[in-house]
Amino acid sequence: MPAPLGLIAGLGDLPVAIAENAVATGQGVHVLRLKGFEEPRLADFPGSVVGLGEIGAVISRLRAAGCEDLVFAGIVKRPNFSDLKLDLKGAALLPKVLSEARKGDDALLRVLVSEFEKSGFNVIGSDQAHANLLAPAGLIAGAPPSEMSLGDMLVAARVAAASGALDIGQACVVCDGLVLAVEAQEGTDEMLRRCAALPEAIRGREGARRGVLVKRPKPEQERRIDLPTTGVSTVELAAAAGLAGIGIEAGGALMLNRPAMMDTAERLGLFLYGFKPELGLDR
Amino acid sequence: MPAPLGLIAGLGDLPVAIAENAVATGQGVHVLRLKGFEEPRLADFPGSVVGLGEIGAVISRLRAAGCEDLVFAGIVKRPNFSDLKLDLKGAALLPKVLSEARKGDDALLRVLVSEFEKSGFNVIGSDQAHANLLAPAGLIAGAPPSEMSLGDMLVAARVAAASGALDIGQACVVCDGLVLAVEAQEGTDEMLRRCAALPEAIRGREGARRGVLVKRPKPEQERRIDLPTTGVSTVELAAAAGLAGIGIEAGGALMLNRPAMMDTAERLGLFLYGFKPELGLDR
Numbered sequence: 001m002p003a004p005l006g007l008i009a010g011l012g013d014l015p016v017a018i019a020e021n022a023v024a025t026g027q028g029v030h031v032l033r034l035k036g037f038e039e040p041r042l043a044d045f046p047g048s049v050v051g052l053g054e055i056g057a058v059i060s061r062l063r064a065a066g067c068e069d070l071v072f073a074g075i076v077k078r079p080n081f082s083d084l085k086l087d088l089k090g091a092a093l094l095p096k097v098l099s100e101a102r103k104g105d106d107a108l109l110r111v112l113v114s115e116f117e118k119s120g121f122n123v124i125g126s127d128q129a130h131a132n133l134l135a136p137a138g139l140i141a142g143a144p145p146s147e148m149s150l151g152d153m154l155v156a157a158r159v160a161a162a163s164g165a166l167d168i169g170q171a172c173v174v175c176d177g178l179v180l181a182v183e184a185q186e187g188t189d190e191m192l193r194r195c196a197a198l199p200e201a202i203r204g205r206e207g208a209r210r211g212v213l214v215k216r217p218k219p220e221q222e223r224r225i226d227l228p229t230t231g232v233s234t235v236e237l238a239a240a241a242g243l244a245g246i247g248i249e250a251g252g253a254l255m256l257n258r259p260a261m262m263d264t265a266e267r268l269g270l271f272l273y274g275f276k277p278e279l280g281l282d283r
Numbered sequence: 284m285p286a287p288l289g290l291i292a293g294l295g296d297l298p299v300a301i302a303e304n305a306v307a308t309g310q311g312v313h314v315l316r317l318k319g320f321e322e323p324r325l326a327d328f329p330g331s332v333v334g335l336g337e338i339g340a341v342i343s344r345l346r347a348a349g350c351e352d353l354v355f356a357g358i359v360k361r362p363n364f365s366d367l368k369l370d371l372k373g374a375a376l377l378p379k380v381l382s383e384a385r386k387g388d389d390a391l392l393r394v395l396v397s398e399f400e401k402s403g404f405n406v407i408g409s410d411q412a413h414a415n416l417l418a419p420a421g422l423i424a425g426a427p428p429s430e431m432s433l434g435d436m437l438v439a440a441r442v443a444a445a446s447g448a449l450d451i452g453q454a455c456v457v458c459d460g461l462v463l464a465v466e467a468q469e470g471t472d473e474m475l476r477r478c479a480a481l482p483e484a485i486r487g488r489e490g491a492r493r494g495v496l497v498k499r500p501k502p503e504q505e506r507r508i509d510l511p512t513t514g515v516s517t518v519e520l521a522a523a524a525g526l527a528g529i530g531i532e533a534g535g536a537l538m539l540n541r542p543a544m545m546d547t548a549e550r551l552g553l554f555l556y557g558f559k560p561e562l563g564l565d566r
Contacts, residue, residue, distance in 0.1 A: 080483070179449070180468045184455075186477055
């Protein structure tokens with residue numbers, strides 16, 4: 001029997017898709033749901049709930065379950081570090097976590113990956129844990145983007161690359177060359193809701209869609225954690241903001257439930273496009 | 284008698300302060316309020332209302348009023364260019380405006396400045412039209428920023444510089460090294476309201492303030508138009524977001540009603556700090 005996949009899980013569709021896939025392929029899964037971010041749909045998988053500061057407990061439970069490969073997936077908000085319940089291992093790691101946390105999300109995540117690797121686990125990305133999650137290259141759904149949309153996608157790819165390089169975020173929206181919104185800690189969904197509230201003069205609408213959402217990983221991102229993720233709700237919110245389509249870095253961002261995303265995009269009249277990873281890196 | 288100041292005005296406190304100052308200094312003012320953005324407090328000054336596309340009318344009215352110096356001030360949202368009522372001059376300028384508008388706000392504004400200069404006016408900045416509007420250097424109000432706040436101000440100054448270089452916007456919020464929000468088309472007030480809605484774990488609160496709002500001009504900004512502006516409401520919204528203070532580029536951003544801003548900051552426990560223009564340009 002293969003070693004079950006270790007899954008340290010937050011909220012959302014991604015950890016559910018990974019857990020279901022691990023069961024479907026026969027590998028099996030051991031799910032540690034993080035306290036405060038317990039995804040209900042994961043409750044029936046083998047595993048348990050652990051606190052964010054209980055690093056020692058996480059390691060011993062994964063070892064007891066015989067896990068070798070380990071994946072982090074799902075949404076977890078930064079905790080208030082001073083409120084965390086820590087076990088011995090968590091307490092030993094805290095000073096490093098605190099100092100790296102000040103450098104941004106990515107630095108913080110690197111500390112965790114490194115700690116689990118030192119403990120003998122093989123940390124893999126969501127894309128390795130579940131084939132077919134990564135966006136493919138080229139047109140994925142909808143009509144081919146217009147010349148104007150291709151221009152917006154280029155500008156947005158540039159802005160998202162610069163924004164990622166500064167560890168700000170992984171997404172932005174550009175319409176007719178104008179940067180409508182840049183994602184930081186509020187997340188992509190909130191950013192899209194904000195675009196829908198902008199004056200109609202500077203954005204598109206149903207029937208006259210314009211503007212593009214771009215999602216791409218940070219250039220120096222720890223790709224085994226926190227790859228940018230899109231799903232059906234991303235398509236719906238982009239539609240509500242009047243956008244013409246969504247550009248997703250091919251091989252660099254995840255599409256959850258791709259068939260449903262494609263159906264939604266076709267129905268609402270948006271394109272989904274996997275742009276080449278080098279787009280917008282020319283400055 | 285000196286030539287009256289020509290004021291092309293949108294909404295907000297800035298054009299009102301400039302108009303009042305021009306009257307107080309004895310220069311006098313001729314105010315052209317822009318249709319759709321008519322500031323009510325400017326209704327009693329000499330002048331009239333003009334449409335955004337009526338460039339010819341603007342020029343002839345300013346000439347008739349004997350204006351030489353011309354200032355643009357106040358908030359105007361991008362119009363839907365296809366809905367604009369254009370006079371001959373406006374129609375002649377439209378193709379250039381449309382092509383530059385796709386490059387961002389700044390490129391769009393440069394076209395307008397250049398057109399008015401070609402027509403013989405001397406376009407000046409709000410800071411030239413009204414001395415004492417620009418932020419001074421050093422501590423302006425409140426207790427000196429802590430080491431942590433100085434660190435946040437540095438990161439925010441870097442992010443705002445990069446964001447400005449891409450013509451995204453002029454402001455951002457950083458707390459404990461983490462970029463909470465970056466301003467684009469929603470404006471600073473909306474960005475601060477969004478910060479107040481973020482989880483308490485990653486931001487400050489009354490009694491335990493942390494995080495800094497930074498406002499600075501874009502590095503290659505047409506400084507005669509659209510200098511970043513702060514006012515009493517900026518201080519109030521920053522306080523509601525739990526921030527420790529506001530960093531304003533000294534000599535590069537405007538403070539409207541500075542005494543009231545300082546009072547508000549002291550009362551709510553925030554610092555106001557004028558940082559040197561070179562801060563954060565080191566990468």
